[in-house]
Amino acid sequence: MLTLLLILLPIVAGVITLTVGANSAKQVALIGALAELGLALFVWSQFDPAAGVQFAFKYNWLASAGISFGAGLDGISLVLVLLTAFLTPLIILSTFGHTYKNGSAFYSLILFMSAALVGVFSATDAFLFYLFFEAALIPVYFLAAVWGGENRLKVTFKFFIYTMFGSLFMLVALIYLYYQTPGTHTSDITAFYQLQLSAKSQGFVFWAFFVAFAIKMPLFPFHTWQPDTYTESPTPATMLLSGIMLKMGVYGLIRLLLPIVPLGLETWGLLAVILSVIGIIYGSIIAIQQRDMKRLIAYSSFAHVGLMAAGVFAFSITGLQGAIIQMLAHGINVVGLFFVIDIILDRTKTRNLDQLGGITQMAPQLSVYFMILLLGSVALPLTNGFVGEFLLLSSVFAFNSWLGAIAGVTIILGSVYMLRLFQMSMFGPKSKWAEGFKDLTLSERAVLLPLVIMVLWIGIYPGTFLSISEPAVKNLLQLVGK
Template sequence: MTVSILIFLPVIAALAVLLFKNESAKYAALFFSVVELAIAGVFLAKFVPDATSQFGIDVPWLPQMGIYFKAGIDGISMIMVLLTTVLVPLIILTTYKHQYKNANAFYALILFMQAGMLVVFTALDGFLFYVGWEAALIPIYFICGLWGGENRIRITIKFFIYTFAGSLFMLLGMIFLYLQSPNQTYDIVDLYRGARLATGHSSLIFWAFFIAFAIKMPLFPFHTWQPDTYTEAPSAGTMMLSGIMLKMGVYGVIRWLVPIAPQGVMSWQNVVMGMSVIGIVYASVIAFTQKDGKRLVAYSSIAHVGLIAAGIFAWNSQGLQGAMIQMLSHGINVVGMFFIWDIISRRLGTRTISELGGIAKVAPQFSIAFLIIVLGTVALPLTNGFIGEFLLLNSVYQYNIWFAAVAGLTIIFGAVYMLRMYKNVMQGTTNELTATFTDIHGSEKLALGIICLLIIGLGVYPQPILHISAAAVEHLIYIVKVSR
């Protein structure tokens, strides 16, 4: 059993979903995504949490150009596979109350996007990684462009130009390393060796990869595409972008950037740490001023990603472990938060916070789910957000106490604007608009229930997740240490 089944099943599923019409398309998409989750569960059950790459596939693709279809799963990849396979069925479930024109194409694109992201998270060949990187971009471009809001065309073109331009820098970096590698291949081991041979160009290699990953995350000041895209995209598209796709950039930094350009990272470490910390404060301050709930969550996401980036570039085991579990936690929380605003928008026709209030009085189950997601987002102890942020802040503190002091503001600021948002939306008296709000039921209750269970479960007992990635993280730190 190899990782190829995880990669190709969503492609086959997407083609099959295209054959279904209307309502049946979403049921087929959910079925295939649950099957994919079950297969990921089998991989997890057979996975040995050491530093090796398992369930590998390595077959010639374009061997005359040194390109192989090589992929596998280690502890770091396993976390990302779990993130992807858990969130995709949840995201599909959140769409059940929507009616989409050409629904079969919409759900097929989601499954195609899942396949591309799984290629990114398992690729052990640089060219294959790049193919997956671009393949995941194409479906979300059509999802946003065809089913997005009023300004979807302008916003989607901006998003595409940003991400595609960053990808070209990464491709140039890959080609340069290929030419430097001893065996003239894109194999990840050869690229690591090629980077060591090209130490005089370490800064150029660093920026070639960093720009691509920073745009995707997005990291300040490469973030300007994100709030508009998240706001204009359909809710499922926003969830795919924020819950999973931005983790491609974070994963790229861990798996490719730092091991490939360790000298470049050392040269620019303070600059990137400064960018990350500035992004935390900047996004938090902007979040305070937002009147649209979905846009507030978008800026909150930038702040959280800034902390993850700071923890990674501190480059110690606490930071990497914190980044791994925080990517999983952030994905769950942000999908839950965008689903909350999707429910409010669908029922009331607005996302303006000042027009809401008193919803808890008429929808108690919804208010409890909303509160649990908010508490996970602000990293309350015994919720999933706490352990990741604790480890990340610990790692930044080990690097520089002043960076840690400023980065810690993300917890304070986040608590203030998130709890204030909850108060303004859910507490107080109902008005003519919110008095008509109905409580959650059916697929809404199921999706929010699963999200809340994950938030509490990971918060109470995060050790299994940390155990999965621990050996792979330590091995990666060792590789970088030797390279330096």
């Protein structure tokens, strides 16, 4: 029942936001998102990691066809629900410096999006998962297409069609799996785990899932929509896309692909890891070349998600745990970094690294926050990025030492592009664009402070979060006999 509340609360808050005027929409949306966070924290306090799926809710939707509205939380789901609940209020708060026309629509879309994301992470029925997976796309599409930059129409259209294309493959795979279930058929995900499919059909299902999730994350070579979309979207939409929505893909791999088609993974896993590793290196190299700050972070995000996918495909407890903690860490870092860039853009009116410089002198506070977030992203020990990257790299290394070594280059390349970003924007002679740069306001600090606290918390004591998902991950591995 609590899970259902978690899904419904943002929808209700969104509808209320839509009905109040544009003036108070911000505040109402923030209160709604904070209520959701409170509820999520309450759920966490009631949660027992060892007990499997909890707070389950099931309502027969298409009774005769065995399709139900089933939702519940296990450790893996809970981590991501917490991430969503934590980031949504910060994303809303981060917009307090701006005024968006049609504010009530803008904020309600953010809340609808967060409801759909919670739905994806907590669905226990495959078709419900699919519904939320698609439903998450629509609010973010409108956020990007209505409030985005100059080329928004073209770019978001490509994004929409691309991701829709992928998920339709997943739908075919789900329908196929559904018809393989015994008796009157059911679309319960756990029933899919019990299927004994032949290696050949597992191969097909593997690729259908792979395309769907690889486009969403995105993995090489399905990433071409991503940099443009991230750059053209308004910053809150970019944060939603990179901070949370990208995790839907990784989560899909863990929840559906691994346990349903383990044989398919055995056959094709190497190729999948190779593609992921290519993405890591390719993304990093392009990121080094970027002048546009937002684009740089977009490519870095592409590289990071490649590492997460590689760890998932390596299919070991270290890899999965690494991916889960890295999802958390990446969500926090990337939202923080996009916000810092938004602040800089807001004050200097440029995102171009060549035009920036010398902001440190004007804004020491911003520099400190920026630096900590950035170090988290380059995976310095004692920051959140380190834990995830370490676990992920060691799992890829165990999978195949050559690929592990190549993927390891990401640590070097990552520090190159990130430190270059910092150096060119913050240090050096003061550029004319940075003239009169004001340091952080109160609401900006209110966004950055929680993020930075989380960067350090996860870096220093990752056990808090690793312990939530560990039993669920072990359970998953046991299921396929690993």
